[in-house]
Amino acid sequence: MNKSNDPFWWTLFGAGGALSAMLVPILLFLIGVATPLGWVDAPSYAAVSGLVLHPIVRIAAFSLISLSFFHWAHRFRFTLYDGLQLKHLFRLIAVICYGGALAGSIAAAYVIW
């Protein structure tokens, strides 16, 4: 696990990592594999929108999306530093990664509500 001196980013990273580890494999399996292959029946538009557009589900989905982006930002940032030896681009990479996560979160909020 990456350790940084910044507990704030690490907390977002950790929350996103935990939430995505718990929820995302089953969701991707259902949406991206099982349904298209016909292993489970595709739920109707009415059923999906009724469930997914419920106010609590919207908040949960936004949390999952936003924290997933910040999880990516933190991990990817240190992968660039370590893996590609780009420590001299410290600031630029941090701005691009966290800025990207912020932009993604704003886009998610815009689309969801």
Place this chain on the structure above:
Amino acid sequence: MAYTLHHPKWHRDSKPIFWWVMNWASIAFILRELTSVAVAYFAVLLILVYRALQLGPEAWAALVSMLANPTMIAFHVFALCTLLYHSITWFNLSPKAIVIRLGRWRIPDLLIAGGNYAAWIFISAVIAWAYVAS
């Protein structure tokens, strides 16, 4: 690891970019870090799901047919493997991050990791049930 800003006056041995290809532990480490790309991809997919649902039944049908494309299915199988690797490495590391003590007794690593796996299976089952039932 503590990171220090680049400082040209110091002597540093230069490391090749692909230093991590040299042994399995480093490859496993880099692959684990790259699972975060799949996590971000799923976040994008979830935004697309919301967009289609908000736009209406036609947009939803278009998304469903896009997901049924064989290339997309193959890509999602690959992404799913990546995400499983993320989950497994995450749960295996969780005892390192979560240290719980009851009095003088420290809850063993195996129990914390096991609790994570149990929660994972339970949550996945609930989601699958809610999806199939809807």
